[in-house]
Amino acid sequence: MTSKQYLATGSKYYVADVGLRYFILGTKQTDIGHILENIVYLELLRRGYEVHIGKVGDAEVDFIAIGA
Numbered sequence: 244m245t246s247k248q249y250l251a252t253g254s255k256y257y258v259a260d261v262g263l264r265y266f267i268l269g270t271k272q273t274d275i276g277h278i279l280e281n282i283v284y285l286e287l288l289r290r291g292y293e294v295h296i297g298k299v300g301d302a303e304v305d306f307i308a309i310g311a
Contacts, residue, residue, distance in 0.1 A: 255296055257284045280305060 258264045261278060268274075284306065287294050292308040 257281050259285065 258281060261281060264278075264281070284294060287306060287308050291310065293310050295304075295307040295309070297304050297307075
């Protein structure tokens with residue numbers, strides 16, 4: 244069984260422009276975790292990684308980065 248078979252896919256969305264996110268959702272100091280997660284995701288893509296997200300049981304897996 245491969246690692247992909249262990250992950251249940253989730254529905255997450257990442258925006259290419261954090262300013263657009265601020266425009267739509269507004270700014271909140273408590274939202275810094277989501278903003279940093281978005282930045283890390285975009286940086287992984289920029290560096291050429293294939294990025295997967297999902298769940299293992301009840302635990303959320305933020306990123307599995309393959310390649311580069």
